[in-house]
Amino acid sequence: MIYFIEHDGMVKIGYSSRPNKRLQSLKTSNPGELIMRLIIEGTIEDEKKYHHMFKEYYHRGEWYLFSDEIKKFINDNEKIDLRYDFGLINNYAEIKCQTGRLRNLFGLTLAKMGSLLNMTAQSIKETETREINGTISINRLKKYAGALNYKLIYKFVKQDSDEFNED
Numbered sequence: 641m642i643y644f645i646e647h648d649g650m651v652k653i654g655y656s657s658r659p660n661k662r663l664q665s666l667k668t669s670n671p672g673e674l675i676m677r678l679i680i681e682g683t684i685e686d687e688k689k690y691h692h693m694f695k696e697y698y699h700r701g702e703w704y705l706f707s708d709e710i711k712k713f714i715n716d717n718e719k720i721d722l723r724y725d726f727g728l729i730n731n732y733a734e735i736k737c738q739t740g741r742l743r744n745l746f747g748l749t750l751a752k753m754g755s756l757l758n759m760t761a762q763s764i765k766e767t768e769t770r771e772i773n774g775t776i777s778i779n780r781l782k783k784y785a786g787a788l789n790y791k792l793i794y795k796f797v798k799q800d801s802d803e804f805n806e807d
C-alpha cells in the first residue's frame with residue numbers, strides 16, 4: 641500500500657503492507673499530529689514512482705512539501721482510498737460514496753457494475769448519487785454490497801441525548 645501522511649505542512653509518501661501500523665509507529669517518534677490523508681494500492685516500485693512524480697517538492701527522506709499538486713493527487717484518488725478498510729476513518733459520514741468507492745476498488749465501470757446488478761449504468765449512477773444525498777434504501781445498499789461479495793453492516797450508535805431535546 642502507498643500512504644500519504646500529513647504533518648505540519650509536509651507529507652510523507654511511503655509504502656507499507658500495514659499502513660495503519662506504520663502510522664502508529666511514526667506517532668510514537670513524533671510529538672506532533674500525524675494525519676493519514678490517503679492509502680492506495682501500490683508496491684515499492686509505485687512508491688518510487690510517486691517520489692519521482694513529486695520530486696520538485698522533496699524535503700528529506702520520504703517527506704515532501706504538502707503542495708497543491710500533492711493535495712490534488714490525494715483528492716483525485718479519493719474514490720480508491722483505503723483508509724476506511726484499515727480502520728483509519730471511523731466516521732462513516734467521512735466517506736462520501738461507499739458504493740462508488742467499492743465499485744472503483746474493483747475497477748468496475750458503471751456499466752459493468754450495472755451488469756452485476758441487472759441494472760443500467762444510469763441506475764448505478766443514480767444509486768451512487770442517492771447514497772451521497774442520503775436518499776438510498778438499506779435494501780439497495782445491501783444488494784450493491786452483495787454483488788461485490790461484501791455485506792452491509794447497519795447499526796445505531798448512542799448519541800448524547802441532549803442533542804435531540806427540543807426546547
